[in-house]
Amino acid sequence: MSFMQINDLKVHYPVRGGFFNTVIDQVLAVDGITMEFERGKAYGLVGESGCGKSTTGKALIGLEKITSGSIIYEGENVTNKRRNRKSSFNRDVQMIFQDAHSSLNPRKRVRDIIAEPIRNFLNLTPKEEERKISELLEIVGMPEDAKLKYPHEFSGGQKQRLGIARAIATNPKLIIADEPVSALDLSVQAQVLNFMKDIQNEFGLSYLFISHDLGVVKHMCDHISIMYKGRFVETGTKADIYTNPQHIYTKRLLSAIPEVSPVGRENRKRERIRVEQNYQAEHKNYFDENERVFDLLQVSNTHYVASTSQVKGVL
């Protein structure tokens, strides 16, 4: 059973202009997405820059106003209650940002940064709080003396670990991680990702893992949604998406994953050309005349694809 459901979520930004500064258009940043989260699972949200991933994450935790749709958390409609400081939703759903540096207050010591959610949500004595902070630092592999330092004294990977320590301080159920490793060196990326997996297993966390990188998502996620212009083109398990992709856009993204090995390079190039020709030829079955993605149709128990019903017939 899922503990959280998102139904037909939309976030539209008004575009103002003209002499009277009236609303002349809307940016449909998120335009009708539906998903649900189960305990202990990792969900991937993938798509090109600008497709609406960050807006989705921010809308979920209440940093962005929702135009329509609903968020149900443990049976309660929390759509318009997410900024209520003491609510269990705010304790249980935490976010990690791509830019660990700007999400950590540079004027505060690590101890006070990590203590913030603890003071907001947990009723601890100063002694218990101190112990909790030491524990959290140990979990994220940072030394005890980090407590008294400032964020700028740490490397990018270490800062991301501090962000994670803060995110897990209140024992959350869901962590929304928006491109958490994109700003890090490749070698550090792997470390942070593996560490995020470890704590997921240890604490039974769920992740909404946002990334433009299909390779990273494959490593981290059980279930994946591919986003294009504010809508899902395809959603399914890792196997559905990587071994049985159906949408022309998913196929195109997959064929564009860079391979380090020179072996089979010619074949991959031919395959990319074939995928691209198919994309052009099949376009009208997957996008309407305004380039809007169709509604999702069910392909199997776990797998959904946005296409016209004619295409579904031949799947």
Ligand SMILES: Nc1ncnc2c1ncn2[C@@H]1O[C@H](COP(=O)(O)OP(=O)(O)O)[C@@H](O)[C@H]1O
């Ligand atoms: N505050 C805003 N006002 C107007 N448009 C916005 C705002 N924030 C984001 N957008 C637009 O919404 C779309 C989705 O942005 P975003 O969610 O940041 O995409 P992603 O994280 O996938 O790169 C983009 O077209 C972006 O320009």
Ligand SMILES: [Mg+2]
């Ligand atoms: Mg983003």
